[in-house]
Amino acid sequence: xxxxxxxxIFWVICTTISVVLVLRLRILMPLYTNPxxxxxxxxxxxxxAAREGWLLSGxxxxxxxxxxxxxxxxxxxxxxxxxxxxxxxxTTGTLSSCDDF
Numbered sequence: 001x002x003x004x005x006x007x008x009i010f011w012v013i014c015t016t017i018s019v020v021l022v023l024r025l026r027i028l029m030p031l032y033t034n035p036x037x038x039x040x041x042x043x044x045x046x047x048x049a050a051r052e053g054w055l056l057s058g059x060x061x062x063x064x065x066x067x068x069x070x071x072x073x074x075x076x077x078x079x080x081x082x083x084x085x086x087x088x089x090x091t092t093g094t095l096s097s098c099d100d101f
Contacts (some may be wrong), residue, residue, distance in 0.1 A: 027061075027062075027063060027064065028061065028064065030064055030065070030066070031061075031064065037066075040090065041064070041069065041090065044069075044088060044090060044093055045059060045061075045069070045071070045088070047093065048071075048088055048093070048095055052095070054073055054075075055076065057076075058073050058074045058075060058076060059071055059072070059073055060072045060074075062085070066090070067089065067090055067091055068087050068088060068089050068090055069087070069088045069090060070085065070086070070087055070088075070098060071085070071086045071087075071088055072084070072085055073085075073086060084097075085097070085098035086098060
């Protein structure tokens with residue numbers, strides 16, 4: 001039987017996890033709501049990964065808007081994996097380094 005204290009901890013953990021999931025969903029909302037935008041973004045990210053020699057499993061989307069996407073790339077090396085930030089233009093496909101990362 002759970003005590004009152006344990007129930008409070010349970011609900012705090014559930015609330016924290018829910019807030020984190022909602023924030024992540026909000027960042028990726030354009031991909032969920034527009035199938036054309038989703039397929040165009042997918043093709044662009046796959047082409048960028050192939051051009052740069054990246055593994056797709058090392059790429060995560062940090063921010064997305066109608067004209068560019070901020071990607072975080074983690075190269076898998078022995079030891080600590082370095083993480084790099086890149087902006088990809090969704091209109092031209094150009095890749096540039098993040099200035100504010």
